[in-house]
Amino acid sequence: MKYELPLKPPNIRALRFYLDMTMIAQILFPTFMFLIFLILPLASVLYVATQYNPLEVISDPMYVSFIPHGELIEIKTRLLFRGREITLIKLKGLSFGVILNSLICASIVTICASIIGIVVAFIMARYDFPGKTFFKILATVPLLMTPFINAFVIKKLFDWRDGLISWFICDVLGIPIRIGVTEIAGVIVAQIMTFFPIIYLNVFSSMINIDPSLEEQAENLGARGFHLFRTVTLPLSLPGLAAGAAIVFIFSLEDVAAPIVFNEKRFMSYQILSKFIEATTGRLSPVAATMAVILLVLALTAFAGIKKYVTLRQYAMLSRGGRWSVRVRRPRIKGLIAIYLCLLPLFILAFPQIGVFIYAFCEKWTGPLPEGFTVDHVAKIVIDPLVSRAIINSLTYSLVALLLIVLMGISASYVIARARLSGIELLDLLVTSPIALPGLVIAVGYFYFFTSVFKGTPLDPITSGPSLLLILAYSIRRLPFTARAIFAGLQQVHVALEEASLNLGASRLRTIRSIVIPLIGLNVVSGALISFVYCMSEVSTSITLGGLGGLSELHQAPITLIMMDYLSRVEGPYVVASLGVLLMSIQLTVITLTNVILKQRYAYIGV
């Protein structure tokens, strides 16, 4: 018989019977935190947005224009460049106004990233070929998060003057053509390259989790080749694809790195950010609220659209462990050539991370190729007081946030898994919701809410600096990863183990302390590690709220704000690259640790 049935407590006495003080506290604590640090800020965004007529924004051709501006492709023939006559092909992209640009760009990025992701995932999941391990590592390299400098390197790759690609075509191969990707097209290309691994990894995990007998059955009935892929493999991978696509769509919408690097202001994310730069005065333009609401609506629509395939809770953690020996095929020569051709772009896709590494350690990289070797740039992150302070800030914020995350994660997950209370799913929805909420929207909400309701308190970012708010923003935004890991652990712990303890006279708190936590300890640790990585590399609230205190000697800014700021400084990109290397090292350490501790790999999603 099943005892975990959710049941409606018929009366107060039943409620008191099933919920002891510990569990009530476990419900109230995360609920209270989410009320103050998520729901009310979001409500204030909506409130501010309703104070102004949205039509004013929408009817402004700067925001929505059905007549495209600019050129999709600019071709200049017989251009004299460095003493040679060349043809210049410049991919630029059309602009339809800020709002439509964001939407169109996010859609193109999602579709292109999906196609690349599916192809790579399919080859990796279904074929065995020489060099597979190498390509597998290559395919996961782009997963390492290096905010800002990533897009910077991509821009450099596609630069028509000193870019590696044009250099290779024109100077190495001698073909008098130079290719450049700039403006909106540049943003799109940078985002595809940055976000495709999210799709790849989610689809890959879906594919290796497909029961091989399902494909065998289809083959047995005569399906093969592309037909088999289209009718069986792809539909069964849809949950992974849907999950990845929704995330990519949202990340693209709120990405600020690529627009900043390509100096492309015609995106919603850039508009919100630029309003924040003026906000040190204590006033944030209501346009930010309007943009934030549109972002929020788009993000929620994306998630609602794929609800059929995947539930919110599956996002925070998609297990990569296949339970069965996966079907792999060994292709013949023709197939092998096709596979290598398909995987060749991986070199370009993995280039940014490799580029960041080279950038950090080279003396100079102004031309097409890097020159010299030095550790001076890396040393700067310790020597430069602004940078080293940012590192200490980020570490402090992340660790304090982690404390809150673990507390909230254990509390919420425990009651979600154990409390026999109808409506407890709402708490589940609440603590996983940050996955679907663009960080920029949260940042805007924090600004409005805490500069007005909490004016003059330590939570007011204008008077007291952003430290406290950043800690809270991190703990809310990065909670889902830990909460899901703990929840998964709790599902492995039989309820009887806790009942045996209660039965022998231990209170709920004592039972949690001496039975539950020791049993789910590894889950807590691995979830916390993942949350830590995401805290350290958090971008959206860090570069908005984080900048409100300014960059004085005793600044409160985190790493990512410094990365954004230093990007435009002389010699700055080298420091940013060094910080990128630092972040990559932290991520690699955590990936290794979680693999060793839990013997299970997590699909890393999110930036």
Added chain:
Amino acid sequence: MTRVSLKGVTKRFGKVVAVDNVSLQVEHGELFTLLGPSGCGKTTTLRVIAGFELPDEGKVFFDDEEVTFKKPYERGCAMVFQNYALWPHMSVFDNVAYGLKLKGLSNEEIKRRVKEVLRLVGLEGLENRSPLQLSGGQQQRVALARALVVEPKVLLLDEPLSNLDAKLRLRMREEVKKLQKELKITTIYVTHDQEEAMSLSDRIAVMDRGKVLQIGPPMEVYMHPKNLFVATFIGRSTLLKGIIKKIEKDRATVSVSENLELVGRFTRGIKLEKGEEAVAIMRPEDFFLNGSASSNVIEGSVELTMFLGPFTQLRVKVDSQVIKAYVDPDMGIKSGTRIRLYIRPENVIIFPLTGWEAKSWAEIEWEI
């Protein structure tokens, strides 16, 4: 020692009534068994007593104190779980000592009592093992020791032997009974195994679909089942459908078919009228071979024989009916032989066909 009483306890899970108006009283030091098929509500009843479930209606008393709304940790009863629920991150010693530590006893006292209880269950010297290193039977003993060591008011056992292999189960059954008699703890035992229930219990409550159908000592439940369900669930039996033909005092004759009439007795408190539909129940061990009596002789051909050790089970075809009977294996009866079986009238129990609202005929016949 504690007396446990349930008064009108009802527990629903959504629309399913798991426990339906159950009232019972377990006396001081008694070993009381809740017996029934899976899903009959016996475990839920136990969990209501332990405090893991709150009844929708009714009350639970330990002696004269109402405990219905008390939390599990306030009740002072100890439970042995079906899967033992040993904590894998603690040693055997820590598992057993857990309840004592909660009581705030001194370390010496804890050590002494853990040692004592481990000796009692025959696990001396295994204190430092991890539960994962133990066999099923040893784990079972640890679970038992963990419950016994706190000297609970009430000991609750939820199918404690069901995960053990057949041989071990029999041995543990004896040990549980011995321990319970030694310690004289009021014990409530849940099982679906009727043999286990009969061999262990002072009294049995037979449950089906949330209701208690009969409470009594094993012998009484076996000999005088109150209704068809109890009669078929306890022991093995053959059921024959017929019509009451004649009634004399407490004896009645049931006409099963043209050639077969059976004289039997009504179960306690039930009387049927002539012409009513009835069911005659016979246990396979009550048949005699080659009976020469004038009545209650059943003639048929042996369809199938199964050697079960102490006896051979025969499937005897009588007209369109099938009867199961145990006979001495030495008789060497083979399939195909025609035989005559005799059964004493006091071993044929007659029940009304109607009035037993629960199961369809198909289900009952399938179970035997």
